[in-house]
Structure formats: C-alpha cells, structure tokens
Amino acid sequence: MTEADGHSRLLYWAGVALGPIAWAINLQGVYVIEHFSCEKTRTSGAIVSAILAIVSLAGALISARAVRRNAEAGWTDARGGGPRTFMAWLGVGSGVLFALVIANQLAASLMISPCLR
Amino acid sequence: MSMAAEPNELRDDVLNGLQLSTQLEKVWRTPSGLVGALMSVDHKVVGRRYIVTAFAFLLLGGILAILMRVQLAGPEKTFLSADKYNQIFTMHGSTMMFLFAVPVMEAFAVYLVPLMVGTRNIAFPRLNAFSYWMFLFGGCFLWISFLFNAGPDVGWFSYVPLSSLQFTPTKRADVWAQMITFTEVAALAVAVEIVVTVFKLRAPGMTLDRIPLFVWAMLVTSFLVMFAMPSIMVASTSLILDRLVNTRFYDSSSGGHPLLWQHLFWFFGHPEVYIIFIPGTGMVSAILATFVRRPVIGYPIVILSLIATGFLSFGLWVHHMFVTGLPQLGAGLFTASSMLIAVPSGLQIFCWLATLWDGRPVYRTPLLFVIGFVVIFVLGGLSGVMVASVPIDTQVHDTYFIVAHFHYVLIGGAVFPLVGAVYYWFPKIAGRMLSERLGRWNFWLAFIGFNVAFFPMHILGLIGMPRRVYTYTADMDWAHLNLLSSGGALIFALSFALLLVNVIYSLRKGELAGDNPWNASTLEWATSSPPPPQNFDRIPVVKHRDPLWADSESLPVVAGLSAERREILLTSLAEAEPQIREASPEPSIWPLLAAIATTVFFIGSIFTPWAVLWGTPPMAVTLIGWFWPAGSKEDEE
Numbered sequence: 244m245t246e247a248d249g250h251s252r253l254l255y256w257a258g259v260a261l262g263p264i265a266w267a268i269n270l271q272g273v274y275v276i277e278h279f280s281c282e283k284t285r286t287s288g289a290i291v292s293a294i295l296a297i298v299s300l301a302g303a304l305i306s307a308r309a310v311r312r313n314a315e316a317g318w319t320d321a322r323g324g325g326p327r328t329f330m331a332w333l334g335v336g337s338g339v340l341f342a343l344v345i346a347n348q349l350a351a352s353l354m355i356s357p358c359l360r
Numbered sequence: 361m362s363m364a365a366e367p368n369e370l371r372d373d374v375l376n377g378l379q380l381s382t383q384l385e386k387v388w389r390t391p392s393g394l395v396g397a398l399m400s401v402d403h404k405v406v407g408r409r410y411i412v413t414a415f416a417f418l419l420l421g422g423i424l425a426i427l428m429r430v431q432l433a434g435p436e437k438t439f440l441s442a443d444k445y446n447q448i449f450t451m452h453g454s455t456m457m458f459l460f461a462v463p464v465m466e467a468f469a470v471y472l473v474p475l476m477v478g479t480r481n482i483a484f485p486r487l488n489a490f491s492y493w494m495f496l497f498g499g500c501f502l503w504i505s506f507l508f509n510a511g512p513d514v515g516w517f518s519y520v521p522l523s524s525l526q527f528t529p530t531k532r533a534d535v536w537a538q539m540i541t542f543t544e545v546a547a548l549a550v551a552v553e554i555v556v557t558v559f560k561l562r563a564p565g566m567t568l569d570r571i572p573l574f575v576w577a578m579l580v581t582s583f584l585v586m587f588a589m590p591s592i593m594v595a596s597t598s599l600i601l602d603r604l605v606n607t608r609f610y611d612s613s614s615g616g617h618p619l620l621w622q623h624l625f626w627f628f629g630h631p632e633v634y635i636i637f638i639p640g641t642g643m644v645s646a647i648l649a650t651f652v653r654r655p656v657i658g659y660p661i662v663i664l665s666l667i668a669t670g671f672l673s674f675g676l677w678v679h680h681m682f683v684t685g686l687p688q689l690g691a692g693l694f695t696a697s698s699m700l701i702a703v704p705s706g707l708q709i710f711c712w713l714a715t716l717w718d719g720r721p722v723y724r725t726p727l728l729f730v731i732g733f734v735v736i737f738v739l740g741g742l743s744g745v746m747v748a749s750v751p752i753d754t755q756v757h758d759t760y761f762i763v764a765h766f767h768y769v770l771i772g773g774a775v776f777p778l779v780g781a782v783y784y785w786f787p788k789i790a791g792r793m794l795s796e797r798l799g800r801w802n803f804w805l806a807f808i809g810f811n812v813a814f815f816p817m818h819i820l821g822l823i824g825m826p827r828r829v830y831t832y833t834a835d836m837d838w839a840h841l842n843l844l845s846s847g848g849a850l851i852f853a854l855s856f857a858l859l860l861v862n863v864i865y866s867l868r869k870g871e872l873a874g875d876n877p878w879n880a881s882t883l884e885w886a887t888s889s890p891p892p893p894q895n896f897d898r899i900p901v902v903k904h905r906d907p908l909w910a911d912s913e914s915l916p917v918v919a920g921l922s923a924e925r926r927e928i929l930l931t932s933l934a935e936a937e938p939q940i941r942e943a944s945p946e947p948s949i950w951p952l953l954a955a956i957a958t959t960v961f962f963i964g965s966i967f968t969p970w971a972v973l974w975g976t977p978p979m980a981v982t983l984i985g986w987f988w989p990a991g992s993k994e995d996e997e
Contacts, residue, residue, distance in 0.1 A: 263671040270675045274690050321655055323905040326934040329569035329660060336664040344700040351692030359688040
C-alpha cells in the first residue's frame with residue numbers, strides 16, 4: 244500500500260466515523276456538563292453542540308472530497324464493485340444525518356434551561 | 361479462476377460433476393446417528409434447530425398471551441390469580457424478547473448468511489453449536505422453573521427494588537436474571553460468528569457494495585448485539601450478586617442506586633428493539649426485490665439507514681426513563697435523538713415504496729406480509745414519535761397505549777417480515793413450497809386479527825387503563841374494548857395455527873421447489889433446495905450486486921479448495937479478494953459438553969456462590985477438550 248493510498252483510505256473512513264462519534268460526544272457531553280452549565284454559563288451546551296455539528300459536517304465534506312477523487316467509480320452502478328467510493332458516499336450521508344441530529348439537540352440546549360428539573 | 365494447489369492433496373479443481381458433489385458431501389456431512397446429530401457443526405443443521413426451537417418458544421409465549429387476554433376479556437374475571445398473572449405477563453415478555461424475537465432473527469442469519477455470502481460454513485462453527493445448546497438450556501431452565509411455580513414475576517425488565525431480595529425473597533428473580541445470562545451468551549456468540557463470516561468469508565468479488573441487504577442488516581444487528589448485550593449481562597449478574605452475596609449495586613442506603621439498573625437495562629433494552637427490527641428490514645428488502653422483479657431502489661441509502669439506525673439506537677434509552685425525574689435538558693436531548701431516528705427509518709420506507717412503485721409486483725404471500733409490515737410499522741412508528749415527546753410520554757406512561765405502541769413496532773416491524781421470510785425461504789430450507797392458498801388465509805387472519813387485538817389498546821391507554829393489572833372493575837368502562845381486543849388476539853393466534861398447519865402439510869405434500877422457485881437474485885438460490893452439506897460444489901465468484909440476475913446461466917466459480925478435508929476461503933474485508941485457504945472445524949461433541957458444564961455452573965451459582973468454585977473445573981475440562989489440537993493436515997503442511 245502506497246502512502247497516498249493509505250491517506251485516501253483514511254479519508255474514506257474519517258467521513259463514516261466522524262458523524263456518529265460527534266453525536267455520541269454531544270449526547271453524553273452536554274448531559275455531563277449540565278450542572279456546570281446551570282451554575283456558570285448557560286450557553287456551554289449550545290456551544291459544544293454547535294462545534295460538534297461542524298465536526299460532523301466536516302466528516303461529510305472529507306468524504307465528499309474522497310468521492311470527487313474517485314468520481315469515475317459511479318456509486319449508483321447497480322453492479323457494485325467500488326467499495327471505497329461506496330463507503331465515502333455513506334460517509335457523506337452519515338455526516339449530514341448526524342449533523343441534523345446534533346442540530347436538533349442544539350435546539351434543545353437553546354430552548355431548555357439546564358437548571359430545569 | 362483457480363488457486364495454487366498443494367501437491368498430493370485432492371482438490372476441487374481436479375474433480376467434476378457428480379464425483380465432486382459426492383466427495384464434498386462425504387467430507388462436509390453431519391455424522392449419522394444420535395451422537396452424530398449432537399456433534400453437528402453444520403450451520404444449516406444448527407440454524408434449523410434454532411428456528412424450530414425459537415418458534416416453539418413463540419408458541420409457548422403465544423399461549424400465555426391468550427391466557428392473559430381471556431383473563432382481561434371482561435371485568436373482575438377470576439380465570440387467573442394475581443400471582444399467576446404476574447408470572448404469566450413476565451414469562452410472556454421474557455419468552456418473546458429473549459427466547460423468540462432475538463434468537464429467531466439470529467437463527468435465520470445462521471442458516472442464510474453463509475449461503476448468501478457464498479461460503480461453505482459459518483465462522484467458528486463449534487461456537488455456533490455451543491450457542492444453540494446454551495440457548496436451548498437457558499429457555500428450558502426458564503420454562504421448567506415456571507412449571508414448578510418458580511417462574512419470574514417481576515416483569516421482563518425486572519426493575520429493582522421490586523426484584524431485590526427484600527421484595528422478592530424467592531428464587532423467581534434469580535431465574536430471570538440467569539436466563540438472561542444464558543441467552544445473551546448465545547446471542548453474543550452468534551453475533552461474533554456473523555461479523556467474522558461477513559467480513560472474512562465472502563465469496564471472491566463480493567465487495568462491500570455487493571453484499572445483499574439482508575446480510576448488511578444482520579451485520580449491523582450483530583454489532584448492536586455485541587455492544588448492547590454486555591450491559592444487560594452486567595446488570596443481571598450484579599442483581600444476582602446483590603441477592604446472593606449481599607453486594608449493594610442497587611441499594612441506595614449503601615451507596616448504590618436503583619436508577620443504575622434502569623440505565624443498564626435500557627442501554628441494552630432500547631437497542632434490543634432494533635436488534636429485532638433491523639433483521640426484519642433486511643428480510644423486507646430481500647423479499648421486495650424478488651417479488652417486484654427489480655433491485656431495491658437506493659441500495660446505499662438503505663445501508664446508510666441501517667448503520668445510522670444502529671448508532672442512534674444507543675442514544676435513545678433515556679426515553680424509557682422520562683418519568684424518573686431526570687433533568688429536563690437531558691430528557692430534551694434524548695427526545696431529539698428519539699424523533700430523529702424516524703429519519704433513517706423513513707428513508708428506508710420511501711426506498712421500499714419507490715421500489716414497489718417502479719417494479720412489477722407479484723402479490724404472493726411473502727409480499728403480502730411485507731405490505732402488512734409497511735402499514736403496521738408506520739402506525740407503530742407514528743405512535744413512537746408521539747411517545748418520544750416528554751409531555752405525551754408522561755401522560756401515557758405505563759398505560760395500554762405503550763402496550764399498543766410496542767406491539768405495533770415489534771410485531772409489525774419484525775413478526776410480519778419474519779412470517780413473510782418463512783414463506784420466502786421455506787422452499788430453500790425444506791425443498792418444498794408452502795401452500796399459497798393457506799398462506800393468503802394466514803396473512804389476512806394475521807393482519808385483521810393483529811389490528812383488532814392491538815388498535816383498541818391505544819384507546820384503552822388514552823382513557824387510562826394501566827399496564828400489568830390482572831383485572832379491573834366494571835365501572836371503568838374498559839370492558840367492551842378489552843373484549844374486542846381479546847377477540848382479535850384469538851384471530852391472530854388462529855393465523856399462527858394456520859402457519860403451523862401449512863408447514864406440517866407442506867413438508868409432506870408441498871410442491872417441489874427446485875433451486876430457485878422465485879427467480880431471486882442472491883447466492884442462496886444458486887444451490888439446490890435444500891442445500892447440500894458443502895453448500896456449493898465450487899465457491900461462486902461475484903461480479904454483480906444481483907449475481908443470479910446478471911449471470912443466470914453460468915455463475916463464475918473459483919476452484920482449488922481441498923476436496924478431502926473441510927476447507928474454506930478467506931477474502932479481504934472491502935474488496936473480497938482471495939487471501940488464504942483455512943481449515944473449518946470437524947463435528948465435535950465438546951460444544952454440547954461445554955454447554956452442559958456451563959449450564960450446571962450458571963444454575964448452581966444462583967443457589968450458592970461456591971458453584972463458581974466447583975463449577976469451573978468441568979467447564980475448563982470441556983474447553984480443553986474442545987480446543988485440543990486435532991493435528992489437521994493443514995498443521996502438517
């Protein structure tokens with residue numbers, strides 16, 4: 244495997260992984276810092292969510308770049324046989340979908356006071 | 361395509377036709393006789409046993425459901441006592457979730473995945489046999505306990521402090537907790553086998569984007585099992601420790617906390633719903649493609665939906681705990697995840713509807729069950745979005761609205777596709793077709809019976825009927841809807857009786873199926889019905905996502921595997937390029953003996969902690985026997 248090959252393989256997988264990881268960190272992170280948010284700064288949860296939504300979208304963009312590099316591989320081809328481009332497309336979808344979920348949680352952070360029991 | 365052969369070994373590239381089939385059958389067949397049957401490691405034999413056992417537990421769980429519906433058909437009935445009712449609803453839930461729904465999905469995977477990926481046996485076949493025996497012994501342990509009036513009576517979730525020693529001093533909660541350990545060991549074993557089979561045993565050319573959708577669904581499910589099940593095993597083991605040796609995991613007066621149980625249970629319990637549902641979606645995709653005569657539209661979108669659903673299923677568990685007094689922002693985060701999981705599910709539904717719209721549907725029984733699934737699951741999904749909202753959930757919590765919701769999701773999302781799958785794959789498994797006429801009756805009775813049984817429960821819940829009550833007074837105005845619901849349950853039960861009749865009748869007198877009676881596109885239909893012990897005489901080479909539609913006349917094959925010992929081909933993860941030939945284990949009695957030793961260990965340890973001490977040596981002996989080097993030809997080379 245050449246260095247460039249390894250680099251591009253990483254790009255494919257980075258896109259698939261970043262969305263779910265960002266979402267998992269957001270879910271647990273905002274929950275964990277709730278007490279801190281209530282006592283110190285009420286916007287900390289929203290800030291965390293905003294950053295992680297961007298991380299998730301960054302994953303989608305990285306995968307989109309990987310797709311562009313292999314544009315000739317034709318992901319919609321019913322024969323299949325282009326697994327890397329296929330995984331990169333999954334990365335694009337995954338990044339966007341999980342950014343959407345994080346955005347919804349961001350909305351919750353903006354609307355609900357962390358002090359509310 | 362041919363692989364380099366070792367000298368002096370008979371390989372499948374020098375044999376042909378009947379000679380090759382006969383030789384491979386001799387190598388791969390299960391030994392005859394009772395001991396031979398107990399030694400079997402053939403994934404098809406184990407898969408069939410799994411399927412039959414899981415359906416036997418469905419029958420038992422279904423009988424319990426009918427008993428409950430008879431009791432609730434009218435006010436103040438005395439058909440069941442309160443104590444018996446508690447045991448029965450607990451046994452019904454536990455049986456359906458742990459002994460039917462999860463195992464039956466894994467059972468179909470055990471049978472079908474190796475065939476669908478084009479290999480000769482599942483990965484770790486002895487572990488597969490061990491898994492079945494553990495499942496069987498765990499199920500029998502639960503049901504024998506029930507018959508001796510020691511069946512659990514604390515609900516399928518076994519909440520503490522109700523299940524603590526203080527409030528349940530009998531062995532009933534221990535029986536539940538240890539049954540969990542049995543079944544989860546079995547489930548975890550199968551999950552590992554499926555993941556390795558899909559990642560390493562795929563036929564050459566079956567790249568990640570050529571894997572059948574059912575196999576993708578089982579892959580995602582297996583990962584869910586591997587991450588969710590340890591949570592419930594930790595929970596059940598710590599519960600047993602609290603009860604047996606006075607640890608304090610769930611005792612708030614000593615630093616423990618009852619809510620810890622709920623977190624551990626639901627961190628498993630919510631993904632469990634998707635462990636049951638995702639295989640159902642795989643079945644739907646397989647059936648739909650065959651009966652509308654075209655590939656499912658949006659193959660990558662369906663897979664994205666499966667993966668996203670799998671991840672998101674781990675971020676919903678707190679919506680089962682909205683009334684426990686959690687901080688509102690935390691509840692809001694889980695509400696967001698709970699509502700957004702409808703997006704990937706919805707994407708799949710739209711892909712299926714588009715496929716149906718664009719294809720040429722042939723309305724045979726399997727497709728009818730798929731359409732039934734779409735209707736019922738969408739209704740269950742809508743009520744799911746409702747209860748994801750904290751105010752609505754708080755209002756309907758612990759009412760029959762929830763009972764209606766999860767039966768719509770689980771029966772609609774899993775049982776309808778499953779019965780469709782029985783009609784679809786029965787010809788492959790048994791070599792004979794199920795009766796289409798009985799199948800149509802089966803479908804309509806199931807569809808009408810299900811909706812009559814469970815739709816009224818929404819209304820019962822909204823007008824205040826709580827769950828888990830063994831009776832109610834006449835002045836509550838719940839009698840008519842309960843009677844209607846009980847009538848529907850009887851019709852629904854009748855549909856399963858008809859399925860049983862159909863299976864028994866068709867096994868003897870059904871029309872012969874042939875290799876590919878539905879003209880389907882995936883590899884399991886490339887071999888005979890039922891498949892021979894070796895699955896395929898030569899391993900197929902895949903060049904298309906729908907190999908049998910693309911190469912219907914002559915499927916390319918790869919040759920060079922041993923014809924005188926069990927050997928399989930390992931391929932690379934993404935591209936499925938051939939990598940190495942690997943020995944596959946021979947039949948063995950050790951998995952059964954190991955399961956017996958483990959059973960003695962597990963059951964003994966709910967009575968005395970010393971069982972951990974004296975139960976370990978027999979397990980160690982059986983495992984040593986199991987892994988003792990056999991000195992295969994591969995080792996000598």
